[in-house]
Amino acid sequence: MGKRVLLIEDEPNIIEAISFILSRDGWTVHTHEDGMTAMDKVLGFPPDMIILDVMLPGRSGFDILRDLRGNDLTKDVPVMMLTARGQEKDRDLAMRLGANHFMTKPFSNTEVRDFVRDLMRA
Amino acid sequence: MSFNSLIAIALGYVIFLFAVAFLAERRAIAGHSNWLQSPIIYTLSLSIYCTAWTFYGAVGYAARSGLEFVTIYLGPTLMMVGWWWVLRRLVRIGRAQRITSIADLVSSRFGKSTQLGIIVTLISVIAGTPYIALQLQSVTLSFAVFSQVEGVSWDQADFYRAAVWVAIGLAVFTVLFGTRNLDANERHHGIVMAIAVEAVVKLLALVAVGAFVVWGVAGGPGAMLARIDASEINLWDQNSGRWIGLIFLSAAAFLCLPRMFQVLVVENADERHLHIASWAFPLYLFLMSLFVVPIAVVGLDLLPAGSNPDLFVLTVPLNQGQGGLAVLSFLGGLSSATSMVIVATLALATMVSNHMVVPLWLRLQGSQHATMSGDVRHVILLSRRLSIAAILALGFLYYRVSGGGTALAAIGLISFTGAVQILPAMIGGVFWRGATGVGAAMGLITGLLIWLWSLFLPSFGADAIISEAVMTNGPWGLNWLRPQALFGITDLDPLVHGIMWSMLLNAGMFVIGSLVTFPAPLERLQGAQFVNVFDHSNAAPTWTPAAAGAEDLLIMAQRIMGGNEAQAIFEQEAKAQGKAGYLPEVTLEFIERLERELAGSVGAATAHAMIGQLIGGSSVSVEDLIAVADEAAQILEYSNRLEEKSKEQERTARALRDANAKLTALSIQKDAFLSQISHELRTPMTSIRSFSDILREGEMSTDEQARYAGIIHDEAVRLTRLLDDLLDLAVLENGQVVLHEQTGNLSDLLDRAVRTSGAYDGRLTILRHRPDENFNLTADLDRLGQVFINLISNARKYCDAATPELTIKVGRSSMGAFVDFIDNGSGIASDNQALIFEKFSRLTDGSKAGGAGLGLAICREVMQRLGGDVAYLANVAGGAFRVTLPPAKNPAKLEQT
Structure with missing residues (x-):
């Protein structure tokens, strides 16, 4: 069984696309759509890596990232942030809060795949 | 004067005070608060400085130690006359920073520190409790004096019983009038009015007893002076160290006592009131102290040796058979004690609640509280009420433990020294x-x-x-x-x-x-x-721009201040920025302002922490600070140089700075909007790009291929629709839209709208009452139809009932004819109702608004152009929108055809 990635994202089509890309690469993809309960989900089963959208219903991805980094269980789990707002200050904020990578939508599939591979090799 | 009628008079007086407080609150709510905020009321409210300890105790003090009692009045007098500028500074800061208490002032000044708030609160509570006990003691003692006249002497249990009832009564009064609303800036008109009335009563009482003693007993001022000279009171044997120490102490306590800070700073409605108070309050103190020595001298002469001089104000009139005067004096003492306890309890409870209970509660709530957990406002009010009860209970407990003896009488000055720390x-x-x-x-x-x-x-x-x-x-x-x-x-x-x-x-x-x-x-x-x-009133920003949405801030503000007030603030700010609705751009200035408003309710430290959680903790950094400092220094230097040249040039500079500020504000607005559009456009593009990549890579079933092509198609349609909406909105907002007025029948228009919105697919049942719809109207019918289509398709998409139904109802109100669209779904949560007409609003209860969230914004713009309105109907079951038709050319009702 492959490693587990948790995708926290609320757009059904983007969920489907990323799930497709990563399962072909041997990942088990779990998904979660709600910002408010995302932290509970993560703590329920610590994944090997997290892909986190910024604009989520209920709670911002930045808030979730801050909680992830503040929790001993999850502070070392690699996190890739996704955003469609595409502003430089969002990238800065994400990196300052401890994201491992920051990706602006739209992305190319190879970009996602390569980054996830790099991260797991490192 | 029987003891029972005294009780009745005391109760009657208390009821009178309740009525005064109640009427003052009512008038303040009705907006007639001008005379409530007069400088005279302010000055009288300061008189809570004169507690029962000064009302009764000053005479006792004079009987024991001569003129030293004057120091207690000299300190505040010097403060008001010579050092009023210190007060003015405190008042100005208190208003600018929305300070709620002295603990809040210290905490706020030193970086909104929670720890300092706790320390100051602790000091105030420890120093304040004995003082409250002292007031309970004085009230019970004065009751006992009257009881003794009837030959009933009280035992310890009677004293305690009386003290409990007094404490309970005070708690009820303080809770009723001290915790009606949250924002300290709204002030406690009822309480202030009641203590102003009490101030008059105690002054009248003391002056009346004094006048009786001088003219009624001694036989005029000359005879009185002779009597003072002859008495054993050693007026002038003074210890200079104590004099200096006590004058300093009382002056400092005047500033530092939580209750004084409450009336001086928090309840101050206008800085100019200090001008009047700076002479009027010393005058009040002068009158309060004028007859102290005569009463003491006469009391020592008339009453048997060993009588308690602390009660001369009561016992001298009783001894002379002046029952009415004694009752007046009793009411004066009661007033002094109750007004002090009420304000002190209120001030201490605010501190305990804002600096200890609420921060603790917030911490227990974890980091998600700001936008989700229960009603913060309710918690704060509850904790304030419980704190009031707890502080009075502490006061009573101290009274009980200390036994209410002379140990308590000595505690006044010790209490002062504690507060002065x-x-x-x-x-x-x-x-x-x-x-x-x-x-x-x-x-x-x-x-x-x-x-x-x-x-x-x-x-x-x-x-x-x-x-x-x-x-x-x-x-x-x-x-x-x-x-x-x-x-x-x-x-x-x-x-x-x-x-x-x-x-x-x-x-x-x-x-x-x-x-x-x-x-x-x-x-x-x-x-x-x-x-x-x-x-300078322009504060440097303490936040760096970050990812807080106006919606999140509004929701948090509603939780603390209540819906109406929070919405009013947001709406006002939005208006100032030239926007309609409730969502201003989140500028630094606005965050600052909001933080100050919240600080008025929960204190600076807590407000800062709550905003910090929403903004992502990006409070100001050293770099920002240095940048701000440099900038400020440059502007200052620049304008200084200009000032030297001429005022004309300075005006130009100011105009330039204003223009610059306006440009900055505009660009911030544009930024936020662009970032929203970017989000809305990039999301469908992401799916399109990703699935086309997948299709190109091949290796999949035909079913999968068809499905992915379908997704690409749908997302492309979504993208196009969004672009159309955006262009439409841009045209509408710029006012470039040309209206094509036509006359047509409303019923036909609704028919067309229902057809176009795709509502005939059977998912949504539409209920109409056609006879009501049957009239002609003149307007841009295409645009009006666009609004109807939007509302109908929203119901089709979002109505969450098992069998969705939409009722379209035409009616008439004072505003003109209207069309209501009411579905049988669960509607929109009240927190979100103010948001739905904003561009790209996303609802916070987790339900997805879908689309781009531009539809309702377009509806609003269209209806404004047409001269009508569209609004959400609160208090109706289900999602409910009302379109008010344009007034001028509407309903010339046709005969039924």
């Missing part, structure tokens, strides 16, 4: 930019410890807490630690000794601590704002 941090904080939070904490803790050791603990009496041996030899045989002879200074009056050491070391540690530590960025900014409060 806040002075260095407060005065240092508002005059000295270099003061730091570490210094303030060191000073406060040092002062508190010395005060406890040298004055408070010994006040319980020998061997009660500190043993006799420690008093004479020091702890562990350390001679220099003797409580009343610290560091080898003996022969000083214990009180002067305590004041001197606690203040010296407190101030010393404060200065040293401030010099050796470096203030945190936020502390520096707050320090600059406090110290330079008169120089």
Whole structure:
């Protein structure tokens, strides 16, 4: 069984696309759509890596990232942030809060795949 | 005068006070608060400085120690006459920073520190509790005096019983009028009015007893003076150390007592009131002290040796058979005690609740509280009410434990000394930019410890807490630690000794601590704002821009201030930015302003922490600070140079700066909107790009291929629709839209809209009453139809009932004809109703708005152009929208065809 990635994202089509890309690469993809309960989900089963959208219903991805980094269980789990707002200050904020990578939508599939591979090799 | 009728009079008086407070609140709510905010009311409210301890106790003090009692009045008098500018600074800061209490002032000045808030609150509660006990004692004593006249003498249990009832009554009054609303800025009109009335009663009572003594007993001023000369009171044998110490103490306490801070600063409605109060309040104190010596002298002459001089104000009239006068004097004493207890309890409860209970509660709630957990406002009010009850219970407990004896009478000045420990941090904080939070904490803790050791603990009496041996030899045989002879200074009056050491070391540690530590960025900014409060009103921003949405802020604000007030603030700001609706751009200035508004409810430290959680904790950094400081210095230098040249040029400079500010605001608005559009466009593009990549890679079933092509198609349609909406909105907002007016039948128009919106697919049942719809109207019918289509397709998409139904109802109100669209779904949560007409609003209850969230914004713009309106109907089951038709050319009702 492959490693587990948790995708926290609320757009059904983007969920489907990323799930497709990563399962072909041997990942088990779990998904979660709600910002408010995302932290509970993560703590329920610590994944090997997290892909986190910024604009989520209920709670911002930045808030979730801050909680992830503040929790001993999850502070070392690699996190890739996704955003469609595409502003430089969002990238800065994400990196300052401890994201491992920051990706602006739209992305190319190879970009996602390569980054996830790099991260797991490192 | 029977004891029972006294009880009846006291109760009647209390009911009268309730009525006064109630009417004042009512008038304030109705907006007639002008005369409630007059300088006279302000001055009278300051008289809570004169508690029962001064009302009854001053005469006793004079009987025992001659003129020394005057020092208690001299301190505040000097403060008001000579040092009013210190007060003015405090009042200005209090208003600018929405300060709710003295603990809030210190906490706010030193970087909105939670710890300092707690320290100051603790000091205030420890020092304030005995004082409240003292008031309970005086009220019960005065009851007992009347009871004795009837020949019933009270035992200890009677005293306690009376004290319990007094404490309960005061708690009820304070809860009723002190916790009606949250924002301290709305002030407690009822309470202030009641204490102003009480101020008049106590002054009248004391002057009446004094006049009776001088003219009724002694036979005129000349005879009175002769009598004073002949009496044993030793007026002029004074200890100069005590005089200086006591004048300083009372002046400082006038500023530092939580209750004085409450009436001086928090309840102050207008800075100019200080001008009147600066002479009127000393006059009040003068009148209060005028007859103290005559009453003391006559009391010593008339009453049997060994009578308690603290009760002369009551017992002299009773002895002379003046029952009515004695009752008046009783009411004066009752007024002094109750007004002090009410305000002190209110001030202490605000501090306990804002600086201890609420921060603790927030911490227990975890980090998600700000936008989701229960009603914060409710929690704060509840905690304030419980704190009021707890503080009065503490006061009663202290009264019981101390036994209500003479030990209690001596506690007044000791209490003052405790409260005054806040002075260095407060005065240092508002005059000295270099003061730091570490210094303030060191000073406060040092002062508190010395005060406890040298004055408070010994006040319980020998061997009660500190043993006799420690008093004479020091702890562990350390001679220099003797409580009343610290560091080898003996022969000083214990009180002067305590004041001197606690203040010296407190101030010393404060200065040293401030010099050796470096203030945190936020502390520096707050320090600059406090110290330079008169120089510039433009505060430097304490937040860096970050990812907080106006919606999140609005929701948090609603939770604390309640829906209407929060929405009013947001709407006002949006209007100032030239936008309709409730969502202003989140500019730095707005965040600052919102933080100050919230601080009025929950204190600066908590408000800062809550905003911090939403903004992502990106409070100001050192770099930002240096940038701000540089910029400010440059602007200052620049304008200074200009000032030298001419005022004309300065005006130009100001205009330039204003223009620059406006441009900055505009560009921030544009930024936020662009980032939203970017999000809405990039999301479908992401799916399109990703699935086309997948299709290109091949290796999949035909089913999968068809499905992915379908997704690409749908997302492309979504993208196109979004672009159409955006263009439409841009045209509408710029006012470039050309209206094509036509006349047509409303029923036909609705038919078309229902057809176009795709509502005939059977998913949504539409209920209509056609006869009502049958009239002609003249407007841009295409645009009106666009609004109808939008509302119908929204119901089709989002109505969450099992069998969705939409009722379309035409009616008429004072605003004109309207069309209601009401579905049978669960509707929109009240928190979100203000948001739905905003561009790209996303609802916070987790339900997805879908689409781009532009539809309703377009509806609003269209209806505004047409001269009508579209609004959400609250209080209707289900999702409900009302379209008010344009007024001018509408309903010339046709005959039924």
